[in-house]
Amino acid sequence: MSDGMFGPKGTGDTSGYGGLVAKAATAGSSERPYGGYFDEVTDNLERAYPEFSDAIERVVIDRGELTLHIKAKKLVEVAFILRDVLKFEMCMGVSGVHYPEQIGRELHAVYPLLSMTKNQRIRLEVSVADTHPHIPSVVEVWAGNNWHERETFDMFGIIFDGHPGLTRILMPDDWKGHPQRKDYALGGIPVEYKGATTPPPNDRRSYK
Amino acid sequence: MGLEEKIPSGFVLTTVEKLAGYMRKNSLWPATFGLACCAIEMMAVGSAAKYDIARFGGEVFRASPRQADLMIVAGRVSNKMAPVLRQIYDQMSAPKWVIAMGACASSGGMFNNYAIVQGVDHVVPVDIYLPGCPPRPEMLLDAILKLHEQINNEKIGPNRAQIIKEVELAAMNAKPNHQMKGLLA
């Protein structure tokens, strides 16, 4: 999206004021004991799912929330176990995030889960590469994810295998491109004032 | 529009214009085109007792565009909705007027991005632009009243053709905003 000296680089800050750039470190794995109900959840999952260490790439405890990073091909198995054995009946949808600097794992899909019987919340995260953005669909496990997966496909280009009808949902059906990716320009027209115009973010001079 | 259009300009036409304008403005029926937040303020104008639009003759918000005179585009128009907006406008029968209610309808508002049409005048011709995010119900009533004045003084027949020509010429020769100099230059 950034064209040489124009357009936002990395962050959306085009003001030129944020000169000091700190490199964001990606969260590493957390150590046991996790605290709260997170130990119980991971123990139950390990007990119910023998291939736990094969499927779970990382367990991250950050800001009071448990995130399980799962391999894409094991997602549906883990989802069934989480729903049936650990009673996470509700999935709060799929949210996609695009990290263009993490080569090989650019597209992440985040599934917040809620257990009403136990009043617990955890998060699943799946990462796939840009070159092969396929994640198995969890519509059979939680039917409410139908539209969420369509939206993530529409906005990020992640293809959910096994989805009953993966089409665009928010953009017009013949739209090209996936708008919420970082390499898709925000768009917009220059704002006109008397005597000058302010260009949209991707046409602004980048001061980094 | 019929017989009135054929009257040659002169005293008779001006009287007919006054009568037609008076009648049209006093029973201006809006079409429901509420999209987003501005639609809620438009509903308040229609139904809340404080900002009653019925006293101006416009209480009946017609759902069918065939029966409506005024389209109040209330809210942000996305790229997916633009063809629908144009179709509804086309289905309204002349004479028809459009109020672009709110900043998003007038110019794209705070959403200067890929998804929103930057100003509903890219899609339909607009008579009154009403700023605000959302505009207060009194502002909408003020816009409707200004439109009433405009309708009252609207010309028909050959007078109208002349005005249209003048307006077009002025618009073609107008300086774009970013070339104007403002007060200091």
Place this chain on the structure above:
Amino acid sequence: MTTFDPYAPSRETTEGKVFSVTGGDWDSLVQEIGATKEERVVVNMGPQHPSTHGVLRLVLELEGETITEVRCGIGYLHTGIEKNIEFRNWTQGTTFVTRMDYLSPLHNETAYCLAVEKLLGITNDVPERASVIRVMMMELNRISSHMVALGTGALELGAMGPMFFAFRDRETVLEIFEMITGLRMNMAYVRPGGVQQDLPDGAYTKIREGVKLMRKNFKDNATLLIGNSIWMKRTQGIGYLDLAGCTTLGITGPVLRSTGMPWDLRKVQPYCGYENYNFDVVTADTCDVYGRFLIRMNELEQSLRIVEQCVDKLEKLHGAPVMVADKKIAWPAQLALGGDGLGNSLDHIREIMGTSMESLIHHFKLVTEGFRVPAGQAYAAIESPRGELGASIVSDGGTRPYRVHFREPSFNNLQATPAMSEGGMVADIVAAVASIDPVMGGVDR
């Protein structure tokens, strides 16, 4: 490419004949459809429709009056808010997020701010007065949102009177909002760290009077609709969705509580100090439109209770700060009414220009660059009038959000439309959608 004529009666497409109903042509339409020997007709309740709550497109496949299949078309209000926020400050994100679910703007703002505060780690540093103000504003917003839901729901089913009563009561709430925040809707009042400004003088009396007036006025709508045999015939047994359906579709809010499940995030996972208030979770066990209607009517009374308790608390906490103490995060909104309107108070300007260098630096950095939020992701969920509103926010350590995603309740709730209406009649789909109470701004974002 053939030009589309909006006045044409029918045209051939790849899916068969498509008829445009233009008015006054019922006879010819029926003749033409009769000639095609089709039992099922696909009808488009298009994005512009008086009875679909906003720009929702319902494609109905009808066999006579019975719906065999219904599909929702959404996206007509997609604004790209989430991507737009990535180019704005953390504080400016509030102004965008407010316009998603435009009937409950304060709930959107609070969900966003709770997630940002979680990322900043200042959840416990938000002053108590700010939390109480947030709770009070959210409950008032719940009242105004339910009023629109009841009014428009009744209007869509043909009852015109409740709409007038509902909007009259909504005006009471909007006047209170205007006095406190300056705007009736889309106020951008809740900021990360607290609220924008404190309550003005006279707010307590105005709120108390408003509560008394609303208690009296709510009876008008109640007498009109509760027990009304026409209303009950149109809403009882309609739009049935039981607990299993709700959990698999991820549905929360009044629809879930109409199945009998007392799941209210204000009680089970309290935020903003909700555990300190006395109120009941309203449920119904009929799983139908009437149950949801009763739930919304009763939630109004519970919200009034909470507002009264909030005003009592606020009077005790008078003078306490409403913004977090850390000056590197607190937006410098010391506003005062001057000769030319509301602007930076002269005391504040005197302080930053004259006495304190740090204040000037903080003000400058906050306004131009914004504060930095440590990297990570957080999910904060609150109970909005429609269900669980979750903000999933990712930060890369910078001054701009990296990714903001809102889990809107209406997005999930609308997926229940086929489950609720297939097999029923066309007239009932209007009731079912009205009981879900979707706000398309939230669905499409």
